[in-house]
Amino acid sequence: MPGGAVHFEIFVRRQPDSAWALKAATEDRLTALDTANELVKKGQVAAARVMRETLHPETGEYLSLTILNIGVPERAKKVRAPEPTEPLCISPQDLYTCHARERIGRLFETWLARQEATPFELLHRPDLVEQLEASGVEIQHAIQMIAVPEAHSRGTSIAAMTATFKSLGARAIERLMSDARKGLPTVSPATFAAVANQLVKDPDGAYRLGCAVAASLAPAESWSEKVGLLLDLADGAPEEGSARKLALSVLADPLEEIVGNQQGLDNVVGGSLDLGGRLAAMSRLAAADVVDQLVMANPSVAKVMPQLSARAQRLAKWLNGEAFVSVRAAIGQRILRDLSGQRRLRPSDPVSEIDVIRGLAMALTAASGKLLPLDQVQAAFSARSKMLVTRDFVEVYIGENASVQEEAHALIWLTENIIGGGNKREAGRWLSSLIFSLRFERESRETLRPAPRLAELAKLQRAVARCGLIEESYKPIQAKLGEIGGLVEADSKFIVRTLNATAPALSRLTALLRLACGESGPLGPVADRARAEAMKFARLDETRAELSVAPDQVDTIRDLLRHAALAV
Numbered sequence: 001m002p003g004g005a006v007h008f009e010i011f012v013r014r015q016p017d018s019a020w021a022l023k024a025a026t027e028d029r030l031t032a033l034d035t036a037n038e039l040v041k042k043g044q045v046a047a048a049r050v051m052r053e054t055l056h057p058e059t060g061e062y063l064s065l066t067i068l069n070i071g072v073p074e075r076a077k078k079v080r081a082p083e084p085t086e087p088l089c090i091s092p093q094d095l096y097t098c099h100a101r102e103r104i105g106r107l108f109e110t111w112l113a114r115q116e117a118t119p120f121e122l123l124h125r126p127d128l129v130e131q132l133e134a135s136g137v138e139i140q141h142a143i144q145m146i147a148v149p150e151a152h153s154r155g156t157s158i159a160a161m162t163a164t165f166k167s168l169g170a171r172a173i174e175r176l177m178s179d180a181r182k183g184l185p186t187v188s189p190a191t192f193a194a195v196a197n198q199l200v201k202d203p204d205g206a207y208r209l210g211c212a213v214a215a216s217l218a219p220a221e222s223w224s225e226k227v228g229l230l231l232d233l234a235d236g237a238p239e240e241g242s243a244r245k246l247a248l249s250v251l252a253d254p255l256e257e258i259v260g261n262q263q264g265l266d267n268v269v270g271g272s273l274d275l276g277g278r279l280a281a282m283s284r285l286a287a288a289d290v291v292d293q294l295v296m297a298n299p300s301v302a303k304v305m306p307q308l309s310a311r312a313q314r315l316a317k318w319l320n321g322e323a324f325v326s327v328r329a330a331i332g333q334r335i336l337r338d339l340s341g342q343r344r345l346r347p348s349d350p351v352s353e354i355d356v357i358r359g360l361a362m363a364l365t366a367a368s369g370k371l372l373p374l375d376q377v378q379a380a381f382s383a384r385s386k387m388l389v390t391r392d393f394v395e396v397y398i399g400e401n402a403s404v405q406e407e408a409h410a411l412i413w414l415t416e417n418i419i420g421g422g423n424k425r426e427a428g429r430w431l432s433s434l435i436f437s438l439r440f441e442r443e444s445r446e447t448l449r450p451a452p453r454l455a456e457l458a459k460l461q462r463a464v465a466r467c468g469l470i471e472e473s474y475k476p477i478q479a480k481l482g483e484i485g486g487l488v489e490a491d492s493k494f495i496v497r498t499l500n501a502t503a504p505a506l507s508r509l510t511a512l513l514r515l516a517c518g519e520s521g522p523l524g525p526v527a528d529r530a531r532a533e534a535m536k537f538a539r540l541d542e543t544r545a546e547l548s549v550a551p552d553q554v555d556t557i558r559d560l561l562r563h564a565a566l567a568v
Contacts, residue, residue, distance in 0.1 A: 005055045008032035008067075009149065012045040016072045020049065022149035033068055040071045047071025053148060055141075061158060062144050092172035096123055096207060098253070105257065107142040111135065116223065118257035118264075124207075124214035126180040129173055139169060179211070187212040189236035196238050196247040209250045217254065223264040228311050230255055234318060248323050255315075256330045259285065270309035276345030276356035279335055280305050281312070283360060286331040287367035288316035294363055304352075304359035332372045335364070339380040342387070350397035351410075357384060358417045378419065385418035389426040404440040408460050416467040428473040431464070435477050444484050450492035454521035457485045461522045482524020489526040495533055505543045509534060 007027050011020040023039070026032050029052075036048035050068040055061075094100060105112065105119040111132065112122065122128050132138055147161040154161070185208055187195050195212060199205035213233065220226040230251050237247040258264040259282070266272050269281040284291045284305055295302040308316060319328045339360070346353035361381055368374040387393060397414065398407050411434060415427040434440055447453045461481045464474045489495060498511050514520040515530035537543055 005057075007053050007145075009051045009053055010036050010039075011049045011051065011149075011152070012036075012039060013047045013071070013074075014045050016046045016075060018046065020152060022153075023048075025145065029067075036068055036070065045071065047074070055144065061162065062148055064148070064158075090168070092168070092175045093207070095168070095172050096210075101253070101257070103146065107145055108132070108138065111138050113263065116263075118254050118261070120210065120254040120257055121214045121217060123172075124176070124211045125218065126176055127218065129176060133173070143169065176211075179208075184208060184215070185212040187216055187233065189232045192233045192236040192247065193238045193243070196243045200243040200246050205246060206250055209246065210253070213250055213254065223258055223261070223267040224309065224311050227255065227258060227268050227315055231311070231314055231318065234323070252324050252326050255324060256327045259327065259331055260334055268309065268315065269306060269312045273306065274346055275338060275343050276304070276353060276360075277306055279338055279345065279360055280356065280363075281308065282331050282335050283363045283367070283371075284308055285312060285316050286319055286328045286335075287363070287371045288313070289320050290367045290370070291363045294366055298362065300355065301359045301362050304356045305363070328371065336372065336376055336380050340383045344387075350393060354388070354397075354414060354417050357381070357388070361417075361419075382420035382423065385420050385423040388414060388418055389423050389430065394430055404434065404437075404443045405456050405460070407434055408440070409463070412460070412463045412467050415469065424468055424470070425473065428469045428477075431469075432473070432477055435480050441484055441487070445488055445491055447488070447492075450488055450494045451520070453488055454485055454494065454515070454526065457481050457488070457522040458518055458520060461518070478522075479524065482522045482526070485522035485527075486525025486529075489521070489529070495526075495529055499533060499537065505537075505540070505546045509537055509543055512537060
């Protein structure tokens with residue numbers, strides 16, 4: 001939101017007695033109001049408030065106005081000892097922590113995107129700081145954006161908090177510029193180890209080595225080039241000891257920020273990816289050894305996993321080791337956030353979206369422990385599964401021109417690929433409403449070829465039991481499929497036509513037994529009738545005579561008879 005005169009901030013109280021905390025900020029009024037209402041409606045927070053912040057052109061301060069306040073009213077609180085009014089960051093060095101860099105990245109997101117730079121580079125490169133100061137109101141706007149929520153949460157004035165952050169920013173800039181005038185170290189892959197060894201005992205060694213690393217990234221023209229330069233330095237890092245630990249920890253910071261950036265990740269892996277593609281690419285980056293084995297063994301995983309670029313493959317090799325554990329962990333947490341979010345993985349292709357979810361589930365489950373805890377993976381996929389059983393998704397997924405059999409197979413596939421008891425039950429309700437509809441019965445009976453239709457009903461009947469529904473959900477569906485199969489057979493008199501066919505007696509007996517077993521027709525009325533007729537037909541002299549001259553068929557017929565008996 002840099003440069004905007006008005007923005008809207010969403011504050012929430014997660015519990016009735018919680019303090020107000022900033023949830024999000026946006027320049028769009030409707031987005032802010034909808035977000036606040038949705039958070040309260042879904043029970044994610046106890047209360048929400050939307051503030052309209054207007055920048056005063058003369059004073060440079062923001063004027064606040066509450067435009068929405070919903071949820072549980074605030075309770076009278078006991079008087080407690082005053083909390084410290086100082087912000088968490090009080091010295092320039094505090095700005096270099098991972099949490100501070102994350103906040104800086106959000107405040108200067110638009111400006112950093114234009115420069116194709118990371119917060120790490122901004123904090124360590126004097127040339128970038130000069131560009132930021134020359135841009136005008138960027139710093140002032142960012143300070144106001146952070147000062148307002150800090151002032152609210154700490155019970156102090158916005159003016160006082162603004163002055164604190166202005167002073168902090170000025171001191172941080174002066175420190176970097178002063179060090180640049182005195183002379184900062186420079187590095188290349190050939191000298192990186194030597195410089196790290198020199199700075200390992202320096203109290204400001206991480207900061208000074210970070211300046212050298214950031215300066216080496218300045219010539220890069222793309223995110224991918226920056227990754228390549230960082231990995232070149234990693235190849236030249238000290239072999240062991242505290243110097244190696246220092247060197248790799250400094251390199252991990254910009255790597256973590258690049259892979260956490262959408263444009264940066266797309267540029268590294270190659271090509272512009274949708275959310276599903278990015279999640280697959282991140283999974284392959286962070287757990288390449290496991291995912292590559294799955295790709296070779298399972299076509300469904302290979303189908304959704306993008307091919308990594310040469311630089312991405314090189315990065316993946318580093319992430320498989322223990323050198324950049326923090327980078328791997330950051331990728332894992334981003335995967336969880338995106339997977340648990342509300343955005344569609346494949347907005348234009350719901351069928352492919354299910355394929356992506358299936359492939360990701362296999363990959364992340366196989367990589368659990370190394371990349372993410374298994375319970376967190378399951379929770380994320382359960383949240384994602386909840387989106388797949390909503391009316392909006394199911395109606396688009398099924399389409400408008402599919403036959404009832406195609407819709408049934410699509411719903412069974414959907415049910416098979418979601419997790420969570422509630423989600424399974426909701427998918428079962430979708431499937432049940434289709435199978436019990438008059439349309440399904442009508443289309444199933446309107447056929448001139450009963451044999452393929454009976455086989456299709458049998459296939460659906462078996463698939464329903466395998467898609468993860470509980471017995472109370474799938475048994476009625478199976479029974480209805482069997483009932484419809486009985487109607488299809490009665491309409492076409494398929495069993496009578498089979499008995500009266502001109503085929504050999506053993507062929508007719510085999511056909512009847514396959515119906516009785518539930519192989520070529522659904523279990524239920526049609527299987528019961530076929531079983532009864534098969535038993536009578538097997539006792540006929542004609543059938544016994546054919547069996548006596550074809551002993552090789554005896555075992556097959558015996559197995560079918562046994563299966564038919566078990567299917568009762």
